[in-house]
Amino acid sequence: MIVEDASGRIVTAGMLVSQTLAFGGVRIPAGQPELIGTRTEYRGRGLVRTLFDTLHAWSAERGHLMQFIAGIPWFYRQFGYEMAIERGGGPxxxxxxxxxxxxxxxxxxxxxxxxxxxxxxxxxxxxxxxxxxxxxxxxxxxxxxxxxxxxxxxxxxxxxxxxxxxxxxxxxxxxxxxxxxxxxxxxxxxxxxxxxxxxxxxxxxxxxxxxxxxxxxxxxxxxxxxxxxxxxxxxxxxxxxxxxxxxxxxxxxxxxxxxxxxx
Ligand SMILES: CC(C)(COP(=O)(O)OP(=O)(O)OC[C@H]1O[C@@H](n2cnc3c(N)ncnc32)[C@H](O)[C@@H]1OP(=O)(O)O)[C@@H](O)C(=O)NCCC(=O)NCCS
CATH class of the missing domain: 3.40.630.30 (Gcn5-related N-acetyltransferase (GNAT))
Structure with missing residues (x-):
């Protein structure tokens, strides 16, 4: 999804990738928001908040039971996410x-x-x-x-x-x-x-x-x-x-x- 300004310039963008996870062998359809970004001069105006409302609606339509994303520590908590799955850490x-x-x-x-x-x-x-x-x-x-x-x-x-x-x-x-x-x-x-x-x-x-x-x-x-x-x-x-x-x-x-x- 992209949002343009009046001149057609992209000001914010993000995408939703459909994935299948398995939890204890049980398949779980999931959505992965990715490549989230807002052009510098448009930040702080709620564009990403709006973007996530749309991505979450798409995810629900696709039957996803959960969403996951790797990103800026703590930032996505405000959109209903918790830092729940360990990532990396090997020697x-x-x-x-x-x-x-x-x-x-x-x-x-x-x-x-x-x-x-x-x-x-x-x-x-x-x-x-x-x-x-x-x-x-x-x-x-x-x-x-x-x-x-x-x-x-x-x-x-x-x-x-x-x-x-x-x-x-x-x-x-x-x-x-x-x-x-x-x-x-x-x-x-x-x-x-x-x-x-x-x-x-x-x-x-x-x-x-x-x-x-x-x-x-x-x-x-x-x-x-x-x-x-x-x-x-x-x-x-x-x-x-x-x-x-x-x-x-x-x-x-x-x-x-x-x-x-x-x-
Ligand atoms: C992070 C980023 C995507 C936020 O986009 P944005 O359009 O400014 O976000 P919004 O205006 O919708 O902000 C949503 C909320 O997050 C808050 N917020 C914005 N930037 C923040 C930051 N760096 N740290 C903490 N909170 C932040 C806003 O205050 C807003 O909260 P509010 O609605 O309670 O006021 C944008 O700064 C960006 O493109 N950064 C560079 C690329 C990047 O890091 N992408 C993410 C990769 S995981």
Whole structure:
């Protein structure tokens, strides 16, 4: 939704994304307001308050039972949201601690780009991982294909996806990272390993590759060097931290939620 002034200039804008969450396995249709902004000279006139009235009406029409948004701390409380879902908080780990071992020519695992035909494997792995968490965003095969093929190359939402596979081509893990460094940190956004496969060995392969990727990104941007892997987006609880003894969790932020029909 956009609001224009008399000359047709956009003065405030926002959108509503339909999502399906799962709470304890129960599917919940939800709406996600996004990209909220008001042109500087029009701020403080109630435009975003009006915008949210409209977005909430749309959300109700679409049958959403709740809304959620990540945004300015405390700001959205005035529109009926509470900072209820933990967001981020995973550790940051020096690359030197984990990726020094050189690649063995006959290493058991190798990493290659994830492609659309890996969607079924990724969806299965995702469903298994989801059992660890009370609240998840289920991703079926179609969504996985979208992750790989749906985002434009320039999209800020586009991540870089990898499969770790055995030498015979059997996939065993999905790994992703942001497409650029955050300062001297390569943000690792997914690390999920199939049942029965040793996480530590998979991590050894992935860490070596991720280090090379991070150093390549640092060279490309010419601004920085790679110092750490960041696991902020894996949250404060993840099996990788236990397997490798990662410590030093960060302070998480929160995702706001609004449940309009709470008594
Ligand atoms: C945050 C932003 C979207 C607010 O837009 P806006 O059109 O000025 O908001 P409104 O005028 O509708 O304000 C709604 C209420 O929030 C209050 N408010 C506005 N800016 C605020 C701020 N920075 N902190 C706290 N309260 C604020 C207003 O006083 C108003 O309350 P009231 O109705 O009780 O007087 C706008 O400042 C902006 O575009 N910022 C930059 C982009 C951004 O940060 N977007 C959000 C990303 S999550």
């Amino acid at each position: 940051v780990i020096f690359v030197d601690a984990w990726s020094a071992a050189p690649a063995e020519p006959d290493a058991e695992f190798r990493m290659r780009p994830l492609v659309a035909s890996d969607a079924a494997f990724a969806a299965r792995l995702d469903a298994g991982a989801a059992r660890r968490y009370l609240l998840t965003v289920p991703r079926d095969e179609a969504l996985w294909r979208y992750e790989v093929e749906g985002h434009r190359a320039t999209s800020a939402l586009r991540q870089v996806w990898w499969i770790v596979e055995r030498r015979d081509g059997q996939p065993v893990a999905v790994v992703s990272h942001m497409k650029r460094l955050d300062g001297r940190v390569l943000p690792v956004t997914t690390f999920e390993v199939a049942g029965g496969v040793p996480w530590r060995t998979v991590w050894d392969t992935a860490a070596r590759e991720l280090r090379a990727i991070g150093e390549g990104l640092a060279d490309r941007d010419g601004k920085s060097t790679l110092r750490s892997f960041g696991f902020r987006w894996l949250g404060r609880q993840h099996p990788l931290y236990q397997v490798l003894g990662f410590t030093g969790l960060r302070r998480p932020t929160a995702i706001y939620t609004r449940v309009p029909d709470l008594p």
